[in-house]
Amino acid sequence: MSRRTKDIENFQKIDKYLMISHSQEQVIDQLRLWGLLKQHHEMLCEECNQQMRWEVDIVGQIDAGRYRCYGCKKSISLRKGSIFFGSQMSLPFLFRVMFHHFIYQSSIEYLHSSFGLDYKTVGRIYAYIRMVISTSIEESYEQQLGEEHILEYSLDRLRLDRLSPEEVDDHTKYSPAVEIDETLLTHFKNIDGKTQSQCWAIGIYDRGTKRHIIKAVGKNRDEAIIRDLVIRYVANDPLYPTRVYTDHFRSYNFLANEGYEHIKINHSKGYGRAANTTNHIESLWSELKSMNLFDSGFNTNDIDLVQIRINEAVWRMTRKENDLAVDLAEILGSVNTPLQQNY
Numbered sequence: 550m551s552r553r554t555k556d557i558e559n560f561q562k563i564d565k566y567l568m569i570s571h572s573q574e575q576v577i578d579q580l581r582l583w584g585l586l587k588q589h590h591e592m593l594c595e596e597c598n599q600q601m602r603w604e605v606d607i608v609g610q611i612d613a614g615r616y617r618c619y620g621c622k623k624s625i626s627l628r629k630g631s632i633f634f635g636s637q638m639s640l641p642f643l644f645r646v647m648f649h650h651f652i653y654q655s656s657i658e659y660l661h662s663s664f665g666l667d668y669k670t671v672g673r674i675y676a677y678i679r680m681v682i683s684t685s686i687e688e689s690y691e692q693q694l695g696e697e698h699i700l701e702y703s704l705d706r707l708r709l710d711r712l713s714p715e716e717v718d719d720h721t722k723y724s725p726a727v728e729i730d731e732t733l734l735t736h737f738k739n740i741d742g743k744t745q746s747q748c749w750a751i752g753i754y755d756r757g758t759k760r761h762i763i764k765a766v767g768k769n770r771d772e773a774i775i776r777d778l779v780i781r782y783v784a785n786d787p788l789y790p791t792r793v794y795t796d797h798f799r800s801y802n803f804l805a806n807e808g809y810e811h812i813k814i815n816h817s818k819g820y821g822r823a824a825n826t827t828n829h830i831e832s833l834w835s836e837l838k839s840m841n842l843f844d845s846g847f848n849t850n851d852i853d854l855v856q857i858r859i860n861e862a863v864w865r866m867t868r869k870e871n872d873l874a875v876d877l878a879e880i881l882g883s884v885n886t887p888l889q890q891n892y
């Protein structure tokens with residue numbers, strides 16, 4: 550789908566959406582429901598511990614009012630203790646950008662030309678959301694691929710240890726199976742056609758849990774880099790080595806030395822037996838590339854920036870579009886990084 554078609558489609562969704570988001574009260578209610586703003590009864594005065602009351606001030610205050618303590622007269626913002634504290638943007642505006650335009654991937658150019666929204670402001674909000682999502686995805690990578698499988702069969706495996714390998718018919722089910730593949734993810738050229746920057750990505754797919762990890766590695770697919778990634782992200786038990794399916798690319802030759810069971814797939818011979826494929830990771834590549842993550846003049850040698858875009862894509866791919874807004878709210882509620890820090 551072209552960016553333009555996508556924008557027109559988004560426009561229809563936005564149209565419908567704008568009708569509800571115009572109401573400040575509804576936005577506040579929704580943010581409270583998600584736990585991103587405190588509930589009314591949670592607004593207690595730090596001095597008197599009294600429940601504070603809402604004082605309307607349509608002219609002077611960004612949220613058209615403040616909470617005031619009728620004991621000591623101290624007042625605080627509705628946003629105190631929330632990720633929105635310190636931001637000068639109205640809540641309906643932030644809500645629209647964060648929970649609608651970002652979710653439906655409205656481009657910054659489109660928001661500028663259709664709504665007159667400032668490039669920099671929207672860019673910063675998008676960058677903030679991407680950073681938060683990326684951190685959450687990286688945290689999910691802390692559990693190694695194959696780890697669940699090893700735990701699931703740990704008791705069976707203890708019993709198997711007392712048997713000789715000949716006594717065990719097929720012990721492959723006791724070892725996890727992962728696929729690893731690499732792809733050229735970004736490939737930017739100068740006007741003269743010379744390659745300016747390129748970035749490879751390594752993907753690891755766990756057949757058991759269907760979880761995957763995608764890591765940007767930069768210009769080269771060096772054995773040392775791939776080796777570090779595999780050791781860090783793929784669990785292995787020397788007694789029942791994790792089976793690792795790869796192509797014949799030479800940078801995978803370390804696998805056997807590191808105690809993994811290495812199974813090489815020969816792509817040129819077509820698809821072999823059902824188990825002998827890296828198809829899962831290859832369909833992941835085509836999905837990732839169809840997401841146009843690197844358009845709009847995105848041209849960088851910064852691996853971290855590429856990784857943030859990959860993590861965003863992984864986040865989108867592994868959730869239903871309808872669940873993204875709620876999921877984002879959940880992530881934002883768990884990180885506690887104020888929006889303001891990124892301005």
Ligand SMILES: [Zn+2]
Pocket residue numbers: 594595596597598599618619620621622623
């Ligand atoms: Zn007070």
